[in-house]
Amino acid sequence: MHSENSKRIAKNTLFLYFRGILTLAVALYTSREVLAQLGISDFGIYNIVSSVIVLFSFILHSMGSVTTRFFTFDLGKGDFEQLEKTFRLSIILHIFTALIILILGETLGFYFLNSYLNIPIERMEAANFIYQFSIISICISILQAPYIIAIIAHERMKVFAYAGLLDAVLKLAAVLALGFAPIDKLKFYSILLFSVNLVMFVFYVTYCHRNFKETHFKWFWNKEMLLDRMTFGWWSILSEITSISAVQGVNMLLNMFCGVIVNAAYGIMTQVSTAMNLFANNFLVAVEPQITKSYAKGDINYLHSLLFHSVKFSFLISFFLTIPLVLNMDFVLHLWLKTVPEYAVGFCKIRLVDWTMWMLVLPLSFAIAATGKIKYFMIIDSIFISMNFILSYIFLSQKHSPISIPYIYISVNILRCVVYLFFVKKMINLSIAEYFNKVFLRLLITVLISIPLPMFISFHAENWTALFATSGCFVLLFLFSSIFLGLNKNERTMILNLILPSLRNVKILYPNQK
Secondary structure, eight states: HHHHHHHHHHHHHHHHHHHHHHHHHHHHHHHHHHHHHHHHHHHHHHHHHHHHHHHHHHHHHHHHEEEEHHHHHHHTTHHHHHHHHHHHHHHHHHHHHHHHHHHIIIIIIHHHHHHSSSSOOGGHHHHHHHHHHHHHHHHHHHHHHHHHHHHHTTHHHHHHHHHHHHHHHHHHHHHGGGGGOOOOOOHHHHHHHHHHHHHHHHHHHHHHHHHGGGSSSSOOHHHHHHHHHHHHHHHHHHHHHHHIIIIHHHHHHHHHHHHHHHHHHHHHHHHHHHHHHHTHHHHHHHHHHHHHHHHHTHHHHHHHHHHHHHHHHHHHHHHHHHHHHHHTHHHHHHHHHHHHHHHHHHHHHHHHHHHHHTTHHHHHHHHHHHHHHHHHHHHHHHHHHHHHHHHHHHHHHOOTTHHHHHHHHHHHHHHHHHHHHHHHHHHHHOOHHHHHHIHHHHHHHHHHHHHHHHHHHHHHHHHHHHHHHHHHHHHHHHHHHHHIIIIHHOOOOOHHHHHHHHHHHHHSSSTOOO
16 A cells, blocks of 8 residues: 555656656746846836735635645545535635635735835836736636645646646746737736636636536535634634745835845745745655545554655755755856846845755645644744744844845744654654654765765856856765665665656657667
8 A cells, every 4th residue: 555655656756847847947947038028127026016915825825725634634534525515615715715815905905015115106007007917816826726736635746747837838928928018018927927827727627627526616515614624724824924924025125125126136036946846846746645645544654654755855856956056056047047136146045055954844744734733833833934024124124134034034944943843743743863863864964975075166166167067076976875875775766666657658658769
């Protein structure tokens, strides 16, 4: 049984990495072209206006967490009748969520946009135009969320991968169309992105209706079920509010204290980390349903093993991707963007290091959510997350450099790592000592072996020479240290399970090649 689960995870991961590689390539190219087409000032305006809407999207992520947990839990238990009820109630909750965000966006958000943000007066009309399309787009995203969750919970990662590719291709087409914009480019871009969201909404709904009976919506209302889910959702909302304040709220602070040019640098940082997330988190997307289902079945030993594997693989993937970038960030950003906003290099370097470190505990949050008992965890975690906004305000108001912001993120996240370890020990009896011996120490050895020499080379070489020399050296040291010291025998077998199917697929596609 566990062997079959491992094979399924490997197969799903393969599909998701295929999606991730192409999506990452498209995202990097489109980011450069959007910056080039709009210019630094308009790019900063688009970033800050979108942030206003994202401030309200905490409700979307919270409802998504509720739907993911209960839908996957019911699927793991094999309770189809309960699964239908869960989905129908989730649709109703997401409709109400979309209405709430629409109301908040057209009142509080609209007032904040026009009263507090530091936007050039001559671009306020365009800012309000794209704001309206951003509101509609986030409402569409809310309504499609249950259908995406259904696809992932059923582990139809091949479909999810193709959907991601379709989304990336459409966004690429939108960027290319900017060169032929019949109206203001900033306005035209917002219309195009709205159109992409609408197409994807139709795709997800149509696929689910044709393949999953439980997604055929009928009116359903159950007060007890609603209260149960809203209790879980309320604590998720608390966490999401603080999480968004730590990202988009800080973006607002940068705008008020530093202006739209720094927002452009912050936007580049966000796009780089988001692109890396989309790629590196593919493994976690594949493994999350198995974590929830193993808890639902009461298979705690397998759950612990799955968590150890998940932490290792997610960290190693992230580490492998980020270090060559961090060591060559200045050259890579100039190669990618040509015109690089001030502070963008420093923002990106520090944020990627922080993101990689966070992989040490991120998979553990799936197990905590699977228990459904998240009240105290969310309260404590939210207190730490809110420190990002508070400390950022203090530092910026005291005229400290904007580069202090990502350093604040790292400091806070180190404290949050301790919180996550404490709660997984308490809630699923995960041994912290075992975690350090089997996971942390092995990963630390990999880091200590892989970094020093490439870092030394980066100080003594430049441009393409530095990029190839540091990357080549790092890859060799990383592969040796991670395979023979970071991973154990079972994990090396999991890697083979991931690689061999792809080789067989190549043989099937090209049967005459030897």
